[in-house]
Amino acid sequence: MILSWQFILMIVISSLFLAWFLYRPVKSNLSDDDSNIAINKQRQAELEIDFNQGHIESAQYQEAESEIISTLASELKSSPAKNITIEPLKWITLIVLSIGILSLLVYSQLAPKIIPNSDAALTEPLSMSESIQKLQDYLIENPNDFQALKMLGLAQVGTGNIDSSIESFERAFEVNPNDIDLLLQFASAIAANQNGMFYGKSQTLIEKALSLDPQSIQVLYFAGIVSAHQSDLDGAIGYWQKALYLMPDSHPDRNIIEEALSTVLNLQVK
Amino acid sequence: MLIEIGHFSLVLALIFSVLLMILPSIGLYQNKSALAQLTKPLVWAQGFWIAVSFIILMNAFLANDFSVKYVADNSNTQLPILFKASAVWGAHEGSLLLWVFVLSVWTIAVSIFSKRIPSNLLNLILIVLGAISFGFLLFLLFTSNPFERILIPPLEGRELNPLLQDFGLAVHPPMLYMGYVGLAVPFAFVIAALIRGKLDSSWLRWTRPWALISWAFLTVGITLGSWWAYYELGWGGWWFWDPVENASFMPWLVATALVHSLSVSEKRGAFRQWTVLLAIGGFSLSLLGAFLVRSGVLTSVHAFATDPTRGLFILLFLFIVIGGSLILFTWRSHLLQKSNQFALLSRETGLLINNILLITALFTVLLGTLYPLILDTLNLGKISVGAPYFNAVFVPIMIPGVLALAIFPFVRWKKDSVSRLTSLLRLNWIGIALLILLARVVMTDNIYVLIAIGLFIWVAFHVIILVSKRIRTKSKFSFAFLGMIIAHLGIAVFTLGATVTTQLGIEKDIKMDVGESQNIAGYDFVFNGVKPHTKDNYSGFIGDISVYSDAKQIAQLKPEKRYYQSGMPMTEASIDPSLTRDLYVALGESLEGDAWSVRIYYKPLVRWIWLGGLMIALGAFFAAIDRRYFVRAKS
Numbered sequence: 046m047i048l049s050w051q052f053i054l055m056i057v058i059s060s061l062f063l064a065w066f067l068y069r070p071v072k073s074n075l076s077d078d079d080s081n082i083a084i085n086k087q088r089q090a091e092l093e094i095d096f097n098q099g100h101i102e103s104a105q106y107q108e109a110e111s112e113i114i115s116t117l118a119s120e121l122k123s124s125p126a127k128n129i130t131i132e133p134l135k136w137i138t139l140i141v142l143s144i145g146i147l148s149l150l151v152y153s154q155l156a157p158k159i160i161p162n163s164d165a166a167l168t169e170p171l172s173m174s175e176s177i178q179k180l181q182d183y184l185i186e187n188p189n190d191f192q193a194l195k196m197l198g199l200a201q202v203g204t205g206n207i208d209s210s211i212e213s214f215e216r217a218f219e220v221n222p223n224d225i226d227l228l229l230q231f232a233s234a235i236a237a238n239q240n241g242m243f244y245g246k247s248q249t250l251i252e253k254a255l256s257l258d259p260q261s262i263q264v265l266y267f268a269g270i271v272s273a274h275q276s277d278l279d280g281a282i283g284y285w286q287k288a289l290y291l292m293p294d295s296h297p298d299r300n301i302i303e304e305a306l307s308t309v310l311n312l313q314v315k
Numbered sequence: 316m317l318i319e320i321g322h323f324s325l326v327l328a329l330i331f332s333v334l335l336m337i338l339p340s341i342g343l344y345q346n347k348s349a350l351a352q353l354t355k356p357l358v359w360a361q362g363f364w365i366a367v368s369f370i371i372l373m374n375a376f377l378a379n380d381f382s383v384k385y386v387a388d389n390s391n392t393q394l395p396i397l398f399k400a401s402a403v404w405g406a407h408e409g410s411l412l413l414w415v416f417v418l419s420v421w422t423i424a425v426s427i428f429s430k431r432i433p434s435n436l437l438n439l440i441l442i443v444l445g446a447i448s449f450g451f452l453l454f455l456l457f458t459s460n461p462f463e464r465i466l467i468p469p470l471e472g473r474e475l476n477p478l479l480q481d482f483g484l485a486v487h488p489p490m491l492y493m494g495y496v497g498l499a500v501p502f503a504f505v506i507a508a509l510i511r512g513k514l515d516s517s518w519l520r521w522t523r524p525w526a527l528i529s530w531a532f533l534t535v536g537i538t539l540g541s542w543w544a545y546y547e548l549g550w551g552g553w554w555f556w557d558p559v560e561n562a563s564f565m566p567w568l569v570a571t572a573l574v575h576s577l578s579v580s581e582k583r584g585a586f587r588q589w590t591v592l593l594a595i596g597g598f599s600l601s602l603l604g605a606f607l608v609r610s611g612v613l614t615s616v617h618a619f620a621t622d623p624t625r626g627l628f629i630l631l632f633l634f635i636v637i638g639g640s641l642i643l644f645t646w647r648s649h650l651l652q653k654s655n656q657f658a659l660l661s662r663e664t665g666l667l668i669n670n671i672l673l674i675t676a677l678f679t680v681l682l683g684t685l686y687p688l689i690l691d692t693l694n695l696g697k698i699s700v701g702a703p704y705f706n707a708v709f710v711p712i713m714i715p716g717v718l719a720l721a722i723f724p725f726v727r728w729k730k731d732s733v734s735r736l737t738s739l740l741r742l743n744w745i746g747i748a749l750l751i752l753l754a755r756v757v758m759t760d761n762i763y764v765l766i767a768i769g770l771f772i773w774v775a776f777h778v779i780i781l782v783s784k785r786i787r788t789k790s791k792f793s794f795a796f797l798g799m800i801i802a803h804l805g806i807a808v809f810t811l812g813a814t815v816t817t818q819l820g821i822e823k824d825i826k827m828d829v830g831e832s833q834n835i836a837g838y839d840f841v842f843n844g845v846k847p848h849t850k851d852n853y854s855g856f857i858g859d860i861s862v863y864s865d866a867k868q869i870a871q872l873k874p875e876k877r878y879y880q881s882g883m884p885m886t887e888a889s890i891d892p893s894l895t896r897d898l899y900v901a902l903g904e905s906l907e908g909d910a911w912s913v914r915i916y917y918k919p920l921v922r923w924i925w926l927g928g929l930m931i932a933l934g935a936f937f938a939a940i941d942r943r944y945f946v947r948a949k950s
Contacts, residue, residue: 051316052323059327059360063334066356070349077433080517087943088516088582098788105729112655116584120515128348136350140338144330152326155456156319157464183466193466 056148060141067133067140078121085117176200191220195227202234210234228254229267243271262288266302273309281309318383321371322462324364325412328419329452331361335445339438352434354441355426361448362419369416372461373403382468385409385461391472393852394480401485402475407625408461410488414605415451417492421500422448425525431945432521439507440500447499450632458625477853477879483543491536491563495601497529498566501573502598505591506640509647514587522594523577524939527798530570531935537563538928549886549901551822551916553813553924556705561684562604565677569597572673574935575666583728585663588651589670595640602633607684658730665723672716679708717770717810720803721777740780747776759819767814774807795941802934805927812923821917824903828910836917838898839863840872845902845911853877853885858902858911862891874902874913897921 089110096106180197187193194217201210214231221227232250236243243251251271254264265288272280285306292299335357342350372385376399381387389409390402398405404413422444429437455461478484501522508518540560545553554560573593580590606629657663683700691697725736751769759765778800785792821835827842834840841861848857855877862870870891877885891898896919903912 049316049319051320055320055323055327055364059331059364062360063353063356066353067349070352071355072352074348075431075433077436077513077515077517080431080433081515083431084516084520091943094791098790100788100790101727105727109729112584116516120513127346129346131347131349133349136338140334143334144327147333148323148326148330151329151456152323155326155460156322180466196466 052149052152056141056145059144060137063140063144064133064137067131067137081117081120085113085120088113173200173204177204188216189220191217191224191227194220195224195230198234199230202230202237207234207237211238222253223257225254225258225261225264228257229263232267243267243274247271248275260291262291265291266305269302269305269309273305278309278312282306285309317371318375318380318462318464321368321375322460324368324371325452325456325462328361328364328368328415329449329456331357331364332445332449332452335361336442336449339442343435343438351438354438354445358419358422358426358441358445361445362423365416365419368462369403369412372409372412373400376400376402379472380468381470381472382464383461384463384465387465387469387472389473389475391474391852394475395851397482397485398475398480401479404488405475405479408455408459408463410492411451411455411459412461413489414492414496415448415455417489417496418444418448418451418499421493421497421529425500425503429521433517436507436511436513436517436521439510440503443503443506443510444499447503447636450635454625454628454632458628474852474879477877477885478547480852480879481543481547483539483547487536487539487543490532490539494529494531494533494536494570495563495566495604497525497532498570498597498601500525500529501594502640505594506643509591509640509643512647512650514591514647514650516581519577519581519584519587519590520944522590523574523581524941524944526570526574526577526594526597527935527939530567530574531932531939533563533567533570534928534932534935537567538925538932541928542925545921546888546890549888549914551820551888551899551901551914551918553816553921556683556700556702558684559604559608561680562607565680565684566597566600566604568673568677568680569593569600572670572677573597574938575669575673579663579666583657583663584655585657586667586670588648591644591651593670595637595644599633599637599640602629602636605629606633655729657728660726660731660733660736662723662726662728662731665719665726668719669716669723672712672719676709676712676716679712680705683708714766714770717774717806720806721774724781724799724803725777740777743776743780747772750776761818763814763818767811771807771811774803778804793941793943794937795943798934798936798938798941800934801937802931805930805932805934807927808923808930809927812920812927815920816918816924819919820921823915825913825915826906826910827913828908833915835915836896836919837864838869838917840898840900840915842911842913844909845905848875853879855884856902856905858889858900858913860889860900860913862898870898872898872900874900876902892922894922894926895920 092101092106092109092113095101096103101109177197177200180193180200184190184193184197194213198210198213198217201207201213211231211234214227214234217224217227218231228250232243232247232254235245235247235250239245239247248271251264251267254261255268258264265284269281269284269288272278272284285302288302289299289306292302335354338357339351339354342348342353372383374380375383375386376390377396379386379390379392385406385408389406390399394402402409404410422441425437425444426441429440432440504518504522504525508514537560540563541553544555545551573590576586576590576593579586606626683704687698687700722736722740725739747769750772751765754768754772755765758768781800785796823833823835825833827833829842829844832839832841839862841863843859843861845856845858848855855875858872858874858876860872860874861868862872872889872891874889875885875887877887879885886901886903888899888901890900896917899914899916899918901914901916903914905911
């Protein structure tokens with residue numbers, strides 16, 4: 046994938062461009078002395094105008110003029126060095142090799158291993174089963190791609206294949222055990238196999254997520270559910286009240302937590 | 316594949332920046348002019364590939380290519396086309412690409428418009444700019460890749476931050492970046508001159524126009540940001556001393572000092588060491604600003620990108636730039652010892668006072684910005700430093716600065732006498748005193764407003780005298796002179812606008828029922844009710860308020876309350892603008908029945924704030940195109 050004809054073309058265009066300028070260099074040979082003489086001449090002309098228009102007095106004019114002369118004298122000491130000619134072909138070869146090798150080397154470190162078909166994304170979306178198949182094919186080549194494993198688990202949950210999704214999440218968990226989103230999805234998949242109850246491993250996963258990010262609204266929501274399932278109503282109320290406190294008023298999930306909280310509060314009253 | 320081409324273009328740009336650092340350096344060191352003169356083609360090629368990647372990213376936004384993570388995170392199909400284009404710089408990765416793109420634009424501009432600069436100096440300047448590009452391209456490619464793909468693209472993207480869905484925000488960041496990044500040019504001039512060990516007239520002459528242009532862009536960027544905050548945030552304020560605002564204001568203060576210091580160095584050969592330090596300081600503060608915003612150490616309305624890895628990279632870059640520059644400065648400082656003498660009363664002294672005041676103001680802002688961070692880092696508690704601190708310490712420092720800017724253009728270079736100056740201006744001072752007294756009698760007794768009116772009259776009167784003196788002596792009106800008077804008048808206009816609107820503005824946060832009327836500053840605001848409203852990618856409510864003056868309707872204001880997909884509520888103020896006052900209305904919350912809470916502001920002279928800012932920028936542009944920057948040298 047890394048070596049495509051477009052990239053080769055880009056490297057060739059770049060190399061030809063530089064080669065052209067090695068054979069026909071941009072002409073600019075203004076020396077420091079030429080520039081300093083021109084600037085100080087102009088400063089002297091400005092000084093004379095100021096003097097003639099009465100902005101400065103004679104003594105100041107003399108002093109300023111001698112300053113300009115001494116400044117220029119101190120600056121005029123460069124002697125142009127002799128130019129050494131080069132062999133353009135040798136340098137062009139070096140440049141072409143540098144551009145080609147370095148660019149492909151850097152790109153190989155940065156490029157994605159698989160490029161999604163963006164054209165397809167713009168026209169027709171893949172069906173869920175096609176997505177799962179594509180992910181499974183990709184994972185044969187890249188068995189430790191965390192994002193792909195997590196995505197596969199999510200897609201399998203979407204098709205109701207909970208057992209497979211737990212396997213996928215388990216593999217993703219082995220690659221990265223500290224991803225909050227994975228911990229919540231993984232716990233939810235296990236709970237789905239336990240009639241929606243969070244205990245055992247699903248509870249451990251939520252507790253781990255809570256220890257990693259005690260301020261996350263989603264984590265607090267799930268921690269509340271775990272507490273409620275363990276009949277720790279005060280704990281559940283505490284987590285949900287904290288989640289509501291952290292949530293902006295306009296948050297779309299606010300109603301869900303408010304509803305859960307009122308249910309638990311009612312239970313507590315009863 | 317287009318996205319991969321964009322990504323690969325950035326990689327090629329990185330390689331070109333490496334070649335730009337190496338090949339011409341070999342050419343300069345070994346006197347191989349064919350290699351040394353590769354700087355320009357290398358700069359053009361690097362700029363071309365950066366432009367290609369920028370265009371490809373913009374195309375991805377316009378084509379709703381949600382296979383690109385950055386596009387999926389910051390745009391959706393419902394977003395209006397203007398905001399799809401501006402969403403390119405709506406979050407971290409894209410704004411960094413914009414930064415790199417702007418840097419390449421500046422570098423190309425230097426390569427094209429610097430025919431009068433000695434070729435060896437120019438080559439070295441372009442090499443230094445290439446090194447800066449290299450740092451930012453590394454940062455972009457290795458920590459903030461805008462071309463990252465999503466394995467399974469979503470059908471619909473997320474929401475661009477609603478605060479950024481606004482014309483002001485579409486143009487504010489590019490302008491600000493032109494200023495921020497533009498400060499890299501005077502920095503590159505200084506570093507190139509230090510490396511060569513030739514801090515001569517050429518270097519001083521050619522640094523100034525670039526410093527002026529970047530300062531002008533920075534001024535426009537800050538002014539646009541202030542204007543946007545005023546009408547978009549719904550609070551009616553124009554400056555909040557937000558840490559990120561301060562991050563852009565600090566380089567502005569240094570750049571202001573730099574353009575003044577450069578004028579002394581250029582004209583009189585004085586302050587050379589100081590000028591070098593200011594050029595280094597200006598760019599370093601730009602990088603510090605980038606660090607504060609990108610690292611996540613600050614939390615503000617601007618902190619849309621927070622990542623410790625990115626912060627660490629910029630911090631490292633900052634250390635290399637500041638540390639390397641200061642080491643170079645120490646090594647070459649003996650070349651900067653020579654300075655022409657000047658008397659206590661001279662224009663040089665005036666510009667020195669200007670510099671001292673600006674740098675003192677800079678340190679007060681820096682202290683107020685960093686102090687809460689330092690306390691937090693040392694676990695000494697969380698504090699917030701806000702407007703009361705900044706107003707108390709910043710304003711008193713700037714008042715003598717405004718007084719001085721009117722007087723010192725009359726003072727001669729090198730040496731002047733108090734008697735000449737007073738005999739020239741004393742009658743005018745009597746006139747100014749009488750005008751201030753008149754303002755006290757007929758306008759206001761608010762002491763702050765009187766001080767501002769006094770400063771305005773002081774500056775405006777002196778500008779008139781300066782112009783009339785030039786006309787009398789039949790002197791030429793150079794662009795440099797015109798630029799100076801426009802910018803100084805801009806300071807006076809800004810000072811008056813800021814003080815009057817702060818001191819005499821009226822703010823009311825009230826409950827209004829349908830048909831109810833409120834009188835504020837002589838205007839009757841009649842609340843006609845609120846209707847549901849849906850447009851493009853949001854829905855919400857639109858209010859209807861009629862404004863009457865002397866029983867005659869003068870405006871119909873339609874403030875909005877918008878709810879975007881993310882559920883984030885946005886207040887869109889409705890403003891009846893004029894040069895003398897703004898009538899500003901924002902919808903609050905729906906209350907019982909048909910009543911709503913409404914914020915009504917009367918803002919006298921508020922437009923003068925931005926008018927002043929634009930005048931300062933215009934003055935800088937004028938000064939940058941002065942005739943003496945087009946002097947032709949023959950080889």
